[in-house]
Amino acid sequence: xxDPIVVAEGLHKSFGDTHAxxxxxxxxxxxxxxxxxxxxxxxxxxxxxxxxxLSDPDAGHxxxxxxxxxxxxxxxxxxIGLAGQYAAVDEKLTGRGNLRMFGRLCHLPRREAHRRADExxxxxxxxxxxxxxxxxxxxxxxxxxxxxASLILRPEVLFLDEPTTGLDPRSRGEIWDHVRxxxxxxxxxxxxxxxxxxxxxxxDDIAVVDHGQVIATGTPDELKATIGDRLDVVxxxxxxxxxxxxxxxxxxxxxxxxxGADRLSVALPGGGFxxxxxxxxxxxxxxxxxxxxxxxxxxxxxxxxxxxxxxxxR
Amino acid sequence: xxxxxxxxxxxxxxxxxGLTLVGRELGRLRHDPGELVAALIFPAVMVLxxxxxxxxxxxxxxxxxxxxxxxxxxxxxxxxxxxxxxxTRMAADASRGVMDRFRSMPMARLAVPFGQTGADLLTxxxxxxxxxxxxxxxxxxxxxxxxxxxxxxxxxxxxxxxLSWVGVYVGLAVKNDQVADAMVPLFxxxxxxxxxxxxTDGMPGWLxxxxxxxxxxxxxxxxxxxxGNPGAPSGSVAxxxxxxxxxxxxxxxxxxLIFVPLSLRAYTRRGR
Numbered sequence: 001x002x003d004p005i006v007v008a009e010g011l012h013k014s015f016g017d018t019h020a021x022x023x024x025x026x027x028x029x030x031x032x033x034x035x036x037x038x039x040x041x042x043x044x045x046x047x048x049x050x051x052x053x054l055s056d057p058d059a060g061h062x063x064x065x066x067x068x069x070x071x072x073x074x075x076x077x078x079x080i081g082l083a084g085q086y087a088a089v090d091e092k093l094t095g096r097g098n099l100r101m102f103g104r105l106c107h108l109p110r111r112e113a114h115r116r117a118d119e120x121x122x123x124x125x126x127x128x129x130x131x132x133x134x135x136x137x138x139x140x141x142x143x144x145x146x147x148x149a150s151l152i153l154r155p156e157v158l159f160l161d162e163p164t165t166g167l168d169p170r171s172r173g174e175i176w177d178h179v180r181x182x183x184x185x186x187x188x189x190x191x192x193x194x195x196x197x198x199x200x201x202x203x204d205d206i207a208v209v210d211h212g213q214v215i216a217t218g219t220p221d222e223l224k225a226t227i228g229d230r231l232d233v234v235x236x237x238x239x240x241x242x243x244x245x246x247x248x249x250x251x252x253x254x255x256x257x258x259x260g261a262d263r264l265s266v267a268l269p270g271g272g273f274x275x276x277x278x279x280x281x282x283x284x285x286x287x288x289x290x291x292x293x294x295x296x297x298x299x300x301x302x303x304x305x306x307x308x309x310x311x312x313x314r
Numbered sequence: 315x316x317x318x319x320x321x322x323x324x325x326x327x328x329x330x331x332g333l334t335l336v337g338r339e340l341g342r343l344r345h346d347p348g349e350l351v352a353a354l355i356f357p358a359v360m361v362l363x364x365x366x367x368x369x370x371x372x373x374x375x376x377x378x379x380x381x382x383x384x385x386x387x388x389x390x391x392x393x394x395x396x397x398x399x400x401x402t403r404m405a406a407d408a409s410r411g412v413m414d415r416f417r418s419m420p421m422a423r424l425a426v427p428f429g430q431t432g433a434d435l436l437t438x439x440x441x442x443x444x445x446x447x448x449x450x451x452x453x454x455x456x457x458x459x460x461x462x463x464x465x466x467x468x469x470x471x472x473x474x475x476x477l478s479w480v481g482v483y484v485g486l487a488v489k490n491d492q493v494a495d496a497m498v499p500l501f502x503x504x505x506x507x508x509x510x511x512x513x514t515d516g517m518p519g520w521l522x523x524x525x526x527x528x529x530x531x532x533x534x535x536x537x538x539x540x541x542g543n544p545g546a547p548s549g550s551v552a553x554x555x556x557x558x559x560x561x562x563x564x565x566x567x568x569x570x571l572i573f574v575p576l577s578l579r580a581y582t583r584r585g586r
Binding site: 049052053054074077078080082084085086087088089090091092093094097101102104105106107133149150153 | 327331335341418419
């Protein structure tokens with residue numbers, strides 16, 4: 001495993017009575033995309049803010065490329081980019097004006113700041129709108145400009161805090177393409193998102209955060225494997241539902257969930273289930289099935305299982 | 315590239331980055347001059363409303379033209395607008411994530427408040443120039459020569475800069491542009507509760523006390539004196555109005571001493 005470029009160990013952070021983080025650990029290998037998933041209020045944004053030097057942890061420490069985010073914040077800031085939930089750009093300025101300003105504030109010489117602004121506008125397809133005020137941009141264009149503004153110094157680590165929240169599918173796809181390009185160039189990306197398909201699409205590794213702690217990590221496939229494959233059955237006749245329940249319960253040892261008047265879904269523990277056997281068992285019980293299918297669970301199912309809030313620890 | 319490590323490097327980058335942010339404000343102004351116009355609508359309406367409507371019925375203490383009496387008060391009112399202007403700008407940057415971007419960049423930290431107050435000084439001068447033009451148009455003029463006139467404008471600039479730091483602090487404390495916008499009208503009584511439009515003599519005692527000690531009153535009184543406009547304090551008046559120049563300078567020094575450290579601490583603190 002390559003050396004991690006983002007390391008967080010035992011991060012704690014409280015705001016008054018709210019414990020946003022309670023011992024969060026994270027490790028992101030260089031050149032990969034780490035997707036941080038969690039319900040609202042799980043501590044995702046707090047963690048990103050600490051890693052991006054915007055906030056100090058109460059306890060624990062974090063390093064970016066070997067530099068401590070508290071004691072060596074300037075070194076960290078020279079190596080990171082942050083694009084957040086807002087389009088954090090000046091609405092009254094043009095796209096080009098914004099990038100030139102941020103370039104100067106990154107201490108690029110004037111000519112270099114101008115050159116870099118044009119280069120980024122060209123590469124991310126905003127050249128045509130470069131001289132328009134940002135207030136006239138569409139939501140997708142703003143978010144793209146926000147992303148570009150975080151790339152001026154070619155950051156080693158890019159923090160994307162819910163980069164596509166509120167965007168239409170097309171604009172989301174465009175942002176995803178850009179992120180893939182950046183990763184291909186060697187950028188490490190730490191992405192928080194509430195869209196699980198976004199994590200599925202982009203992330204090499206996923207860290208599921210809940211109650212301020214990482215409760216599961218792994219590749220999307222590994223996480224899906226933890227809850228096993230799923231079997232979906234659609235019946236010809238809803239009246240056969242009880243019979244089908246019994247068959248599937250005997251087969252798997254767990255109660256299937258009904259996902260409709262005529263359909264059932266059940267997790268298959270471990271491997272070794274053959275579709276043909278299942279169909280035969282249903283047939284023997286006199287259950288006529290319109291459709292029987294085996295599939296990998298979606299990340300949504302993994303997520304719901306992991307963050308099930310039945311036992312709320314406070 | 316000079317790093318941010320040495321004290322000299324820090325100072326240099328604070329200045330350079332501050333100037334970049336001043337440039338940002340000028341860029342905004344160029345793209346959207348309406349903001350400046352909007353800020354001037356209120357005083358312009360005051361020129362018309364008080365200069366010609368209410369003023370026709372107001373008796374200036376030692377005689378003289380009401381519009382000559384009024385203009386120093388309006389200059390002071392425009393000066394006071396620095397507080398609201400900087401407050402809303404800081405709150406907007408804080409609530410829209412722009413300030414987080416600044417904080418996550420390797421730029422000089424103190425450049426943001428210094429740049430914002432510096433930019434306000436420039437726009438303030440522009441607004442003052444426009445108000446002077448409006449004043450000359452309605453018959454106001456300075457009567458005591460170049461030096462006192464320059465001194466009067468210098469006092470406005472000094473108090474404006476001090477008030478803009480109050481704006482930085484309040485804006486950082488509010489952190490929400492909608493709240494900040496809603497707060498703007500609350501500052502109106504501060505400028506009205508003064509000698510800008512009418513003498514304070516006729517006000518009830520407690521109100522008169524507030525009006526007499528209002529920095530807007532001191533600035534207005536100092537300007538009237540230095541411009542040679544009617545209504546300059548004479549006889550037995552409250553201490554601040556008897557020594558208006560000293561009062562403006564004391565107010566400015568006090569505001570800077572309190573709000574510069576408070577603002578810098580609020581900006582550099584890494585809380586949430």
